[in-house]
Amino acid sequence: MSIRLNCLSNMARRLNCNFSQWSSRVFAAEFDSRCDPVYFALSAQTPAADEKQSLLFQKLFSQGKAYSIHAITDDRIQRARSYSDLQDKLVSALPKSCNLLQLIAFHPNVNNSLVKGFFIQDALNNAETENMLKDLVKSEEFHLCTYVSSEDGTLWQQCVWSQRGKECTDVTKHYITVAAKPEYHPSLLNIINTVVFYSFEDAYRVLQECKECIPESKEVLELADQCLKNSTKGRFPVIVIEGLDATGKTTLTQSLQEILRGALLRSPPGCLSQWRARFDAEPPLIRRAFYALGNYISACDIARESAKSPVIVDRYWHSTAAYAIATEVGGALESLPSSHSEVYRWPRDLLTPDLVVLLTVRPEERARRLRARGVEKTREEAELEANNLFRQKVEEAYRRIQDPACVVIDASPSKEEVLSEVLLLIQKHCNL
Ligand SMILES: Nc1ncnc2c1ncn2[C@@H]1O[C@H](COP(=O)(O)OP(=O)(O)O)[C@@H](O)[C@H]1O
Numbered sequence: 001m002s003i004r005l006n007c008l009s010n011m012a013r014r015l016n017c018n019f020s021q022w023s024s025r026v027f028a029a030e031f032d033s034r035c036d037p038v039y040f041a042l043s044a045q046t047p048a049a050d051e052k053q054s055l056l057f058q059k060l061f062s063q064g065k066a067y068s069i070h071a072i073t074d075d076r077i078q079r080a081r082s083y084s085d086l087q088d089k090l091v092s093a094l095p096k097s098c099n100l101l102q103l104i105a106f107h108p109n110v111n112n113s114l115v116k117g118f119f120i121q122d123a124l125n126n127a128e129t130e131n132m133l134k135d136l137v138k139s140e141e142f143h144l145c146t147y148v149s150s151e152d153g154t155l156w157q158q159c160v161w162s163q164r165g166k167e168c169t170d171v172t173k174h175y176i177t178v179a180a181k182p183e184y185h186p187s188l189l190n191i192i193n194t195v196v197f198y199s200f201e202d203a204y205r206v207l208q209e210c211k212e213c214i215p216e217s218k219e220v221l222e223l224a225d226q227c228l229k230n231s232t233k234g235r236f237p238v239i240v241i242e243g244l245d246a247t248g249k250t251t252l253t254q255s256l257q258e259i260l261r262g263a264l265l266r267s268p269p270g271c272l273s274q275w276r277a278r279f280d281a282e283p284p285l286i287r288r289a290f291y292a293l294g295n296y297i298s299a300c301d302i303a304r305e306s307a308k309s310p311v312i313v314d315r316y317w318h319s320t321a322a323y324a325i326a327t328e329v330g331g332a333l334e335s336l337p338s339s340h341s342e343v344y345r346w347p348r349d350l351l352t353p354d355l356v357v358l359l360t361v362r363p364e365e366r367a368r369r370l371r372a373r374g375v376e377k378t379r380e381e382a383e384l385e386a387n388n389l390f391r392q393k394v395e396e397a398y399r400r401i402q403d404p405a406c407v408v409i410d411a412s413p414s415k416e417e418v419l420s421e422v423l424l425l426i427q428k429h430c431n432l
């Protein structure tokens with residue numbers, strides 16, 4: 001995997017890559033999101049042979065032939081979209097003998113230094129694989145490396161491939177050494193301003209940069225332009241109901257609206273519904289900026305309505321941040337940023353509700369509710385199984401968000417019991 005992504009912006013510099021610019025990057029190849037990645041770095045000098053290291057590297061590099069590839073561009077929108085395109089191309093076109101791993105390169109402790117790519121193990125050393133990857137490099141959008149061992153198989157080198165005229169040749173070689181496991185999972189480096197946005201301007205800027213490639217962005221930006229950036233809450237309480245799918249948000253918010261004679265709003269607001277699927281299909285940078293702007297647009301409605309009556313909101317900032325963090329952070333529950341991390345802070349310029357209630361339900365009860373909704377049993381069970389870790393991560397991220405923190409309610413009991421518990425909470429927190 002190249003180490004130079006955000007340093008080099010043109011072909012000339014790519015061919016004459018300066019080793020010092022990228023030697024400090026660490027690479028992480030992930031076999032399975034539940035296990036630690038294999039961390040490695042590059043070295044200009046021949047490293048001392050090390051038995052443990054060579055065993056680790058054999059697992060990575062010696063399965064037939066190994067390659068790494070990533071998109072090259074300084075433009076963050078293009079880079080995010082190229083990564084998604086590359087993933088689609090690799091998944092559909094690589095021979096079945098290939099094993100596709102996530103490979104990330106990063107500068108330890110440097111925010112937003114993370115570059116995503118792929119590591120490919122081709123057990124059968126298939127000519128088709130190499131041809132396909134070389135074709136991708138010809139587009140000059142991607143950067144390709146191969147990995148070769150010394151004759152005795154104890155040392156490994158990374159060869160950087162480049163397109164020269166019509167030929168694809170290896171231009172530079174560097175030794176590979178084991179890198180220390182970083183204190184935090186490297187995915188944490190790319191949360192702030194890449195998947196979670198802490199101001200209107202930061203989210204707005206992403207969609208502005210998308211205007212050319214996603215024309216729908218202009219319409220979303222126009223709606224955002226109409227909303228007051230610092231919407232001030234009225235005198236009536238604002239109550240947000242949060243929770244995973246099928247925890248009972250719709251049921252509860254409707255009952256609360258009736259009982260409190262309030263306004264029922266949601267984020268993203270109805271005016272964005274027509275573009276939701278469009279932005280859901282985009283990479284996290286763009287998709288999450290869309291949801292972040294949705295909160296600011298909802299905040300305008302909340303400000304207006306809370307001058308007239310209590311306001312109940314179905315999902316808001318907690319959902320935006322919790323899903324974004326849980327999706328971005330690879331690995332186990334323990335990989336989530338620690339409770340006091342700044343990623344759990346509330347955006348300074350976003351209207352703050354009086355109460356945020358998080359509905360949680362036991363997994364069996366959630367499965368029962370989904371069944372009652374008519375979701376096919378086997379598919380739903382498979383989904384639950386596959387997403388169990390993800391669901392735990394989202395729920396844990398919800399619980400860690402601060403100022404305001406959410407009040408957690410067990411929503412497994414009957415609808416009436418859940419409603420009366422939440423009404424008690426509202427009385428206590430909102431003087432109603
Ligand atoms: N407390 C409850 N006890 C039993 N079933 C419930 C309860 N709350 C909601 N449900 C049912 O669970 C399903 C999911 O609820 P819903 O309100 O649509 O959740 P969400 O909006 O969070 O996806 C619906 O069929 C609903 O009738």
Ligand SMILES: Nc1ccn([C@H]2C[C@H](O)[C@@H](COP(=O)(O)OP(=O)(O)O)O2)c(=O)n1
Pocket residue numbers: 245267268291292294295315316317319320321323
């Ligand atoms: N305010 C919000 C609401 C939803 N989201 C995102 C977070 C998740 O990716 C999805 C969850 O939406 P989902 O369709 O499961 O939820 P509902 O069925 O609308 O309750 O939307 C958000 O980022 N911000």
